[in-house]
Amino acid sequence: MPTLEFWYEYASTYSYLSVMRIEEAARVARVALRWRPFLLGPIFNAQGWDTSPFNLFPEKGAYMWRDMDRLCQARGLPFRPPSPFPQNGLYAARLTLLGAEEGWAPRFSRAVFTAQFAHGLQLANKQALGNSLEALGLDSKALLARIDEPDVKSALKAQTEQAQGLGIFGAPSFVTEDGELFWGDDRLEQALLWAKGEG
Amino acid sequence: MPTLEFWYEYASTYSYLSVMRIEEAARVARVALRWRPFLLGPIFNAQGWDTSPFNLFPEKGAYMWRDMDRLCQARGLPFRPPSPFPQNGLYAARLTLLGAEEGWAPRFSRAVFTAQFAHGLQLANKQALGNSLEALGLDSKALLARIDEPDVKSALKAQTEQAQGLGIFGAPSFVTEDGELFWGDDRLEQALLWAKGEG
Numbered sequence: 038m039p040t041l042e043f044w045y046e047y048a049s050t051y052s053y054l055s056v057m058r059i060e061e062a063a064r065v066a067r068v069a070l071r072w073r074p075f076l077l078g079p080i081f082n083a084q085g086w087d088t089s090p091f092n093l094f095p096e097k098g099a100y101m102w103r104d105m106d107r108l109c110q111a112r113g114l115p116f117r118p119p120s121p122f123p124q125n126g127l128y129a130a131r132l133t134l135l136g137a138e139e140g141w142a143p144r145f146s147r148a149v150f151t152a153q154f155a156h157g158l159q160l161a162n163k164q165a166l167g168n169s170l171e172a173l174g175l176d177s178k179a180l181l182a183r184i185d186e187p188d189v190k191s192a193l194k195a196q197t198e199q200a201q202g203l204g205i206f207g208a209p210s211f212v213t214e215d216g217e218l219f220w221g222d223d224r225l226e227q228a229l230l231w232a233k234g235e236g
Numbered sequence: 237m238p239t240l241e242f243w244y245e246y247a248s249t250y251s252y253l254s255v256m257r258i259e260e261a262a263r264v265a266r267v268a269l270r271w272r273p274f275l276l277g278p279i280f281n282a283q284g285w286d287t288s289p290f291n292l293f294p295e296k297g298a299y300m301w302r303d304m305d306r307l308c309q310a311r312g313l314p315f316r317p318p319s320p321f322p323q324n325g326l327y328a329a330r331l332t333l334l335g336a337e338e339g340w341a342p343r344f345s346r347a348v349f350t351a352q353f354a355h356g357l358q359l360a361n362k363q364a365l366g367n368s369l370e371a372l373g374l375d376s377k378a379l380l381a382r383i384d385e386p387d388v389k390s391a392l393k394a395q396t397e398q399a400q401g402l403g404i405f406g407a408p409s410f411v412t413e414d415g416e417l418f419w420g421d422d423r424l425e426q427a428l429l430w431a432k433g434e435g
Contacts, residue, residue, distance in 0.1 A: 084293055094283055094405065096403050096404075096405040097405050097406075099403060100403065100405065100417060100419055103416075103417070104418075104419075107426075107435070204295050204298060204299065205295075206293065206295040206296050206299065207296075217302075218299060218302070219303075220299055220303075223422045227306075236306070
């Protein structure tokens with residue numbers, strides 16, 4: 038079965054759209070997924086940006102919020118803009134790396150994205166993330182105790198550097214086994230076709 | 237019949253995709269079109285950019301060229317990156333305003349975009365634009381004589397300011413009668429549905 042890498046950032050609004058539908062879309066397409074959370078912050082910093090381009094460029098930001106409203110409504114997804122925006126996805130991304138080892142990364146990602154965009158979950162709040170872990174039947178105390186460990190920190194750093202090395206500049210992004218990069222939730226179908234050699 | 241405004245810029249790669257398919261898509265959807273060329277330069281300048289973001293942000297630029305390659309191949313469109321990029325769309329946009337009065341704006345737009353992206357037409361070259369006019373059976377001498385007239389200059393300026401007033405920050409963009417803004421060739425279908433009240 039071909040594999041598609043799914044690169045996403047917890048603070049990213051458009052990543053929410055893909056997180057909520059990619060597992061089903063990949064199942065139908067018979068493509069395996071690798072869930073690869075990373076941080077956009079360092080990548081934006083390298084472009085001279087100190088926050089989201091949606092904050093830096095107000096017209097683009099206003100459009101994004103309206104676009105997300107329309108798309109979430111069409112897909113039956115709840116959507117409330119997080120405050121502040123962007124949230125800090127650092128802890129959630131590190132936890133997801135632990136989840137990738139143990140097989141619960143996709144479930145955790147969907148739970149945290151939903152909590153962020155439906156219920157105002159603060160991503161920087163460890164206790165709130167702990168609640169999301171508990172709701173999935175996971176040991177939040179043991180997991181939260183690991184998120185500041187050097188190997189977990191360096192694993193996320195390495196993953197973000199790998200994203201940069203692949204030419205990734207935004208989220209969500211999809212990378213096929215032959216290195217083809219697709220950017221944006223609206224490229225998911227095209228990425229799945231390409232992964233199967235039907236692009 | 238509902239109407240959709242089609243805002244595009246001659247230097248814009250993704251505008252090429254929409255210019256080549258929007259008339260047929262709108263015909264099938266039973267939506268009337270208003271072709272509204274404008275200039276992105278002043279809008280980019282207002283954001284502090286002195287050239288295309290695809291030049292300012294190299295990863296984004298590299299992605300765009302590859303994305304355009306893939307999309308044009310899938311759609312059977314020729315595609316060669318213009319050199320230099322971006323081209324200066326000023327004269328082509330002014331001519332299109334004259335064409336809007338006389339009903340040849342869509343044909344002229346398709347001809348000029350194709351010449352730019354298939355055959356390396358230099359948009360700043362008045363004689364080359366004249367050849368495109370002649371090929372459509374138009375009086376290039378009379379039309380080129382008008383493009384530096386004050387009323388033509390101010391009409392394009394007003395159109396660009398109107399784009400800015402609508403919140404437009406990129407091209408192609410689509411605006412419905414109720415003021416809904418859609419950005420990007422991949423939003424064309426959604427914009428047509430919205431125009432019909434089915435969004």
